[in-house]
Amino acid sequence: MRALPVEQSVAMIPDGASLMIGGFMGVGTPERVIDEIVRQRKRHLTVIANDTAQPGKGIGKLIDAKLLRKTIASHIGLNPETQRQMMAGELEVELVPQGTLIERIRAGGFGLGGILTQTGVGTAVETGKQKIEVAGKSYLLEIALRADFALVQAFLADYMGNLSYALTARNFNPVIAMAADTVIASADHIVPIGVLSPDHVVTPAPVVDFLIANS
Amino acid sequence: MEPQIIIARRIARELSAGMLVNLGIGIPTLVANYLPEDIHVFFQSENGLIGTGAPPEEGMAHPMLTDAAGHPVTALPGASTFDSAMSFGLIRGGHLDLTVLGGLQVDQFGQLANWMIPKKMVPGMGGAMDLVSGAKRVIVAMQHTAKGKAKIVKKCSLPITAIRPVDLVVTELAVISFSGGRAKLLETGPGTSVAQIIAATEAELVIANKVPEMQL
Numbered sequence: 001m002r003a004l005p006v007e008q009s010v011a012m013i014p015d016g017a018s019l020m021i022g023g024f025m026g027v028g029t030p031e032r033v034i035d036e037i038v039r040q041r042k043r044h045l046t047v048i049a050n051d052t053a054q055p056g057k058g059i060g061k062l063i064d065a066k067l068l069r070k071t072i073a074s075h076i077g078l079n080p081e082t083q084r085q086m087m088a089g090e091l092e093v094e095l096v097p098q099g100t101l102i103e104r105i106r107a108g109g110f111g112l113g114g115i116l117t118q119t120g121v122g123t124a125v126e127t128g129k130q131k132i133e134v135a136g137k138s139y140l141l142e143i144a145l146r147a148d149f150a151l152v153q154a155f156l157a158d159y160m161g162n163l164s165y166a167l168t169a170r171n172f173n174p175v176i177a178m179a180a181d182t183v184i185a186s187a188d189h190i191v192p193i194g195v196l197s198p199d200h201v202v203t204p205a206p207v208v209d210f211l212i213a214n215s
Numbered sequence: 216m217e218p219q220i221i222i223a224r225r226i227a228r229e230l231s232a233g234m235l236v237n238l239g240i241g242i243p244t245l246v247a248n249y250l251p252e253d254i255h256v257f258f259q260s261e262n263g264l265i266g267t268g269a270p271p272e273e274g275m276a277h278p279m280l281t282d283a284a285g286h287p288v289t290a291l292p293g294a295s296t297f298d299s300a301m302s303f304g305l306i307r308g309g310h311l312d313l314t315v316l317g318g319l320q321v322d323q324f325g326q327l328a329n330w331m332i333p334k335k336m337v338p339g340m341g342g343a344m345d346l347v348s349g350a351k352r353v354i355v356a357m358q359h360t361a362k363g364k365a366k367i368v369k370k371c372s373l374p375i376t377a378i379r380p381v382d383l384v385v386t387e388l389a390v391i392s393f394s395g396g397r398a399k400l401l402e403t404g405p406g407t408s409v410a411q412i413i414a415a416t417e418a419e420l421v422i423a424n425k426v427p428e429m430q431l
Contacts, residue, residue: 024262024299025285027278050299051339053285077338078285086337095337098261099303099345106300119307119348122378125340155279167290168263169279171299202298 001161001205003213009184010036012210016069018046018147020105020176025051025078026058028169030153030186032212034061044069048105048147050098050172051075052082066090072145074098097125100142102175107144109178114143150180154203157187158196161205170202177203186212216431218387221404222356224249224431225385226315229354230256234312235305237261237346240284242356243315259311261302261342266294283342306342307349314350316343318357318384320371323418325380325393327355328373340376347377359386365417367391367398388412390429397421402429 010033013019023029037045038061045068052073053060062068063082070092076082085091096104103115116139120126130141152173155166163185165173177183185208223245230236230250237259238244247258247269258267260282267282268289276287290296305311320328327347330340347353360366367384383401384391389412390402399421403409409426 024283025281027262027281027285051341073339075339075341077336077341083337095339097340097344098299098342099307099349102299102303117307117348118379119345119377121348123344123376124374125344165298167277167279167296168260168281170296171263174298175300 001208001211003211005215006032006036006186006212009033009210009212010040010042012182013037013042013149015042016044017042017149018048020147020150020172020180021047021049021059022151022153022171022173022176023049023053023058024168024171026053026060028153028165028171028173029053029058030151030212031058033151033184033186034058037062037067038065041065041067043067046070046072046147048072048145050101052079054079055081063091070094072096072101074101102172104142104145105172105175105179108146109175112144114141116140117142145179147176147180148182150176150183152177152183152185152203152208154185154187155189156196157185157190157211158193158205159190160193161185161208161211162196162201163187163203163208164196164200165202174202177207182209183207184210184212190214216405218358219245221387221431222358222385225390225429226354226356228430229313229383230254232256235259235265235310237306237311237314237350239314239316239343239346241317243317246315246356259302259305260288261299261306261346263297263299263302264288264290264294266291268294303342303345306345309349309351311346311350313352313354314346315354315356316346318355318366320366320368320373321355321381321384322368322371323398324396325382325398326371326378327353327376327381328371329376331374333374343376347381348379353379353381355381355384357384357386359388359415365415368417369419388415391420400426402427404429405431
């Protein structure tokens with residue numbers, strides 16, 4: 001793990017990159033990284049995340065700045081600007097059931113090709129997907145998801161890059177931390193080694209590539 | 216009594232001690248307000264919390280403690296937090312005793328449509344498809360009609376949420392069950408006649424000679 005200023009961390013992200021971003025309605029989203037992506041105007045991004053928050057908050061800021069080509073999310077209903085861009089054909093939106101989305105990401109990070117789920121069977125979600133019968137039950141094959149970068153928000157990070165999370169700000173964060181080629185973590189507090197006891201580390205340091213340094 | 220209050224109070228009677236329950240946005244959220252005080256239920260928020268409590272007092276909101284709509288909540292003693300994979304493992308894995316969701320339409324086989332209106336409202340399904348597919352019991356909380364149009368229909372015209380039928384629909388006019396592939400009128404709403412329910416319902420209902428009024 002290397003600690004880097006936020007400007008340098010974001011400079012690594014090329015236009016057209018795919019990003020997994022933590023957060024649930026903006027809770028647990030790395031706002032400093034988002035603000036820097038907007039400032040550097042990274043374009044044509046694909047964002048994989050639970051939702052697109054609201055205008056002016058979290059991923060909503062990337063939507064406001066029209067930096068996305070595509071989003072893969074479970075819910076966009078609380079962001080009218082996402083809906084507007086989708087209806088206008090400016091933004092491609094792939095809607096995925098929330099439990100399926102997180103499992104596809106988990107599969108991507110855990111070395112699995114995909115998962116079988118009953119969610120979506122017999123609905124619009126099954127279009128174009130392989131159905132597999134196991135022990136008399138019908139499942140959809142949902143394939144693994146990975147991204148170029150994971151943008152993770154932790155509560156505590158130690159100097160080595162071990163991460164822990166707070167309350168409902170955990171959500172997608174520890175799962176996306178496993179599923180991207182480059183993992184950039186940001187933390188509310190950077191603490192000395194030993195403050196996080198081994199039992200409290202949720203994301204182990206070796207999966208974190210870069211930690212956003214305090215400014 | 217307002218329709219939402221009738222619905223929430225009636226559904227609160229379906230909860231019992233020790234259950235793990237997920238309440239959706241809207242009328243379902245109100246159910247928690249009408250639970251008898253001596254019953255302890257575990258409420259799950261699918262963003263990663265078991266032990267969801269009432270909204271905090273003014274000025275006490277924690278930015279990292281919210282419900283699935285992003286609103287500040289409290290955590291009750293004995294609460295636990297976890298990531299989204301765990302949260303949906305609880306939902307799909309047979310650990311969730313009950314989910315209460317809103318609905319746009321329910322058909323006479325109990326299939327629910329509640330996640331989109333093509334070309335008009337495309338918010339995404341969020342956790343609804345997993346909840347209806349995976350929870351042990353599914354209750355729909357909704358008003359009986361929308362702008363005078365029946366919401367309990369013969370066949371859903373809107374895209375369905377899951378093929379798995381819901382167990383119960385509670386409206387301000389009626390309680391209807393869907394076991395065995397048929398819609399059965401179990402109870403009438405306060406001061407509501409069976410004839411009123413039939414008039415406001417498009418689905419074919421199985422109706423016993425005597426239908427009791429719902430107890431609130």
